[in-house]
Amino acid sequence: MITIRPANEIDAAAIATVHIVAWKETYQGIVPEDFLQNLSIERRTAQWVNSLSDPQNQYHHAFVAELNGQVLGFANYGFSTDTEYRGELFAIYMLKSAQKRGIGRMLVSEVVTGFAGLGVDSMLVWVLKENPARGFYENLGGVFLRETTIEIGGKALLEVAYGWRDLSRFQSG
Numbered sequence: 001m002i003t004i005r006p007a008n009e010i011d012a013a014a015i016a017t018v019h020i021v022a023w024k025e026t027y028q029g030i031v032p033e034d035f036l037q038n039l040s041i042e043r044r045t046a047q048w049v050n051s052l053s054d055p056q057n058q059y060h061h062a063f064v065a066e067l068n069g070q071v072l073g074f075a076n077y078g079f080s081t082d083t084e085y086r087g088e089l090f091a092i093y094m095l096k097s098a099q100k101r102g103i104g105r106m107l108v109s110e111v112v113t114g115f116a117g118l119g120v121d122s123m124l125v126w127v128l129k130e131n132p133a134r135g136f137y138e139n140l141g142g143v144f145l146r147e148t149t150i151e152i153g154g155k156a157l158l159e160v161a162y163g164w165r166d167l168s169r170f171q172s173g
């Protein structure tokens, strides 16, 4: 059975591993290959230890999805710097082998519950324009907001924002 639970610093290495494996699975052909090859589980683990252990850290809040104690995916969320949408889904990654089983949707629902605890009732997410995951956000009712250019590994990439003004659609049921 899939369990969704808040992450803590003990999960840092498992989250970092999923994070990097999923980046490689998702962004091959989109993000420069040498950037993907240089991703380091050790460095990423240290970043996750920092954020998960420090309640003041912008990236402190996360949920993991696990099966039999193995982390299959995670979602990271917190306050947005956007003036209109108060919450931001900073990252959501499932291992390819665990995708399209409803777990991403479960993670987003938990994030929305987490936002309620922070007094946040709207959210946005940024996604690379070339990432098919845009279909996931559209399926969840995200509304296209705007696009911008970001640079990853020396390459300029388009990023698209989707927003939810009202998170009540995610309430359990």
Ligand SMILES: CC(C)(COP(=O)(O)OP(=O)(O)OC[C@H]1O[C@@H](n2cnc3c(N)ncnc32)[C@H](O)[C@@H]1OP(=O)(O)O)[C@@H](O)C(=O)NCCC(=O)NCCS
Pocket (backbone or CB within 6 Å): 022, 026, 091, 092, 093, 094, 095, 098, 099, 100, 101, 102, 103, 104, 105, 106, 126, 127, 128, 131, 132, 133, 134, 135, 136, 139, 140
């Ligand atoms: C995007 C992601 C988190 C979605 O999680 P998931 O567990 O695969 O999605 P779910 O199974 O919960 O899907 C929920 C709904 O969205 C749909 N959906 C999922 N991915 C989709 C896609 N790429 N395009 C269109 N619809 C999609 C599902 O069919 C499902 O629809 P339904 O309930 O009407 O049947 C996951 O696929 C993933 O980690 N992808 C790679 C990493 C990534 O791109 N992350 C986002 C970075 S911004």
